[in-house]
Amino acid sequence: MALTHTFINKLTPSDKCTPNRPDKYSDGDGLQLWVRHTGNKVWVSAYRWQGKQQTLTLNKYPAFSLQEARKRNLEIKQLVADGINPKEKKKEQQASQDGSRLFDTIAQAWYAERKTYLAPSTYSRNYSAYMRDVKPAIGNKIIDDITPPDIIAIGKAIEARGANEMARRIMAEVGQIFKHAIRNGLATYNPASDLSATIKPHKTKNHSRITSKELPQLLTDIDSYTGHMTVKLGLWFLCYTFVRTNEIRFMEWSEIDYTDKVWRIPAEKMKMDRPHIVPLAPQVMQILHQIKQLGFSDKYVFFNPSTRKPYSQNAFINALYQMGYKYKMTGHGFRGLASTTLHEQGYMHEAIELQLAHEQENKISKAYNGAQHLPYRTQMMHEWANYVDDAFAGKTDNLIIMPKAQKVQNG
Template sequence: MSLTDSQIKRLKPSDTCTPSRPDKYSDGNNLRLWVRSTGSKVWVSDYKYAAKRQSLTIGKYPAMSLADARQRNQQIKDLIKQGINPKHDKKRLQADTDGTKAFDAIAERWHDDRKAHIAPKTYSRDYSQYQRDIKPFIGHMNIEDITAPDVLAIGKAIETRGAPDMARRAMRQTGQIFKQAIREGLVTHNPANDLTIALKPHKVKHHSRVTSQQLPKLLQDIDAYGGDLLVKLGFWFLCYTFVRTQELRFMEWSEIDYQAKIWRIPADKMKMDRPHLVPLAPQVMAILEQIKQLGLSDKYVFFNTTTRKPYSENAFITALWRMGYKGRMTGHGFRGLASTTLHEQGAMHEAIELQLAHEKENKVSKAYNGAQHLKYRTDMMHQWANFIDDAYAGKIDNVIHGNFKQQAQKHG
């Protein structure tokens, strides 16, 4: 029968308890509570490794609660399944003495900070995954002790149950929590960086998007959209810049370099943990000026005055559905449309990949330089903005005049 907290609190050394023979109470799953003759209570995990019965003291009660002891006991079982002797991997089983550098404490702060800025459904999904897939592995560890193999073990464990996309998501979340610790000055490195390449390749999921021939109708529908003005302007911003929707939603006024006409996105907001430069065409600067005149927020550009936080992902998805594009177009679709069209028109591949801030492991990302091909990219983004305007006007056959190859030779 499993133990309970009230039962444990009442336990005292029995008449037969001696210094060499403590009382032992089973909680099931080979987890036991030892009550010593001094009255102290310790948790012991019994297990079998290399065909030998072994035991490991994992903590004292009440410093380690019943729930924590069960979690730690399960972590030991997980290590054994991976062929790791828990006694030889003590760092995985060390608790932070004061809790300030415990990975779990930092993770909780990161999730709490996000809760006010993301959709409840997204928060619930990510927090549930943390509790289920990440915390059991490293939640108890001092963040300074966590290594890349520790993080990779999380992804591998999820991968073995046939969920490769979820494995990548868990490892990315772990990386984001490390960024939180870096911002708090607790660590200086992020062992989760670039680890997803160690997982099995997965099939690319293509986001729904319209074709370049269907683009004029989409642009006209966006222009005619009668919903929230900032959502409408957000769509035009996505059209002109093809940034990720999340990057757009959390855009801050302080990130805009008005003199250079560049949006400088800091590394901690980017998927690949690298700063990103977005050249801003005159059409984009005009949108920013229009929003600035509304005086909605001193911090966020796309600020929802109703919820008092940046717009949610659902705001843009719902708007597309209302325009009749459910299953036909997504916010991410603007990126795919831009990539396909620019490649078809002969634009420089490396410049397109840099502007998309793709995570592909290639020569571009290995030798990343945020300002690489910036003059060419600026010209490309200006032409792309003109392409959007011409497409809206129905001049789809006359846009982007095939001079990208010439520009590549000029600016390469």
């Protein structure tokens, strides 16, 4: 029989009512009113979850009226029908009122702290991975409710994409966030410890890239690309300069030296944590002029007007995929292509390695000189840009080898 306010108001604890066994009165559909031995009256919703009987306390009567209890009971039934555990949902709602113990709240504070000392490219890569792979899975969970299987599931989902090392890195970062939470009294244990073994080691493969014989067709396809103009120009820029994709993503107008026609990249933006100089051939200066005329950003060169921030890590690789180069070419592939071709043509190994911003093989000195062999590298980069243009025109036999005397003079 459905309850009424009149009936509820008359209820008092029965002789059988004890601290551990309240009187229970049903309103139907799992909604119950429990009368405790103290005389307090509490609404409780009974439901089945994964085959087991469960109860969820709603609120006290009369603070929570009969109508409010019935409405809340229906909401609980809908959660169950949608495959959501009402108890977990209640925990999330309680945590969101305070928010301090939600995993995402703690993670955001940790990333904000790291942003102050990480290279922008590293921070962007790690934070983007968190927002894409971690937050949707456990961001709204109370940190102490997160279990090792929750974290393993995140790693396995990333592993399924073939990104095994990324899976290991992200799982390790989740562990670092837990350590931060423990230090600040927001968690009691770290469920992410020693989980990397659950991810299979990934056999290292070289970055996919085309050969010099395939370069003319790639350049023709880039020229025909109909996506964002800045992405198209960025692919040409990568080809001419063979810098890392992350380096051009965060390239700033203030880093361009128009007098010397070089791009001076600060140390904090470089993988090897040292400043780098990129000579800019006339073709590259023309690209920069075109982008400047678009007026998208006063700070960043390769700026996405749609998102109002620099292009994502996948912008250039996705463009190559759209052109049919999946598993054939990557942004990093331009570096391998240039290195192989320049070495085959007899250019100075040390100059090529310096231009690629690789770590010096002999590691003689940590006092890296970014201007070393700069005149030689400048001419090499100009000749490489001309070679790219010749390849686009269908002529690939015109790469000039520097005269030996000039190599000695500039070396």
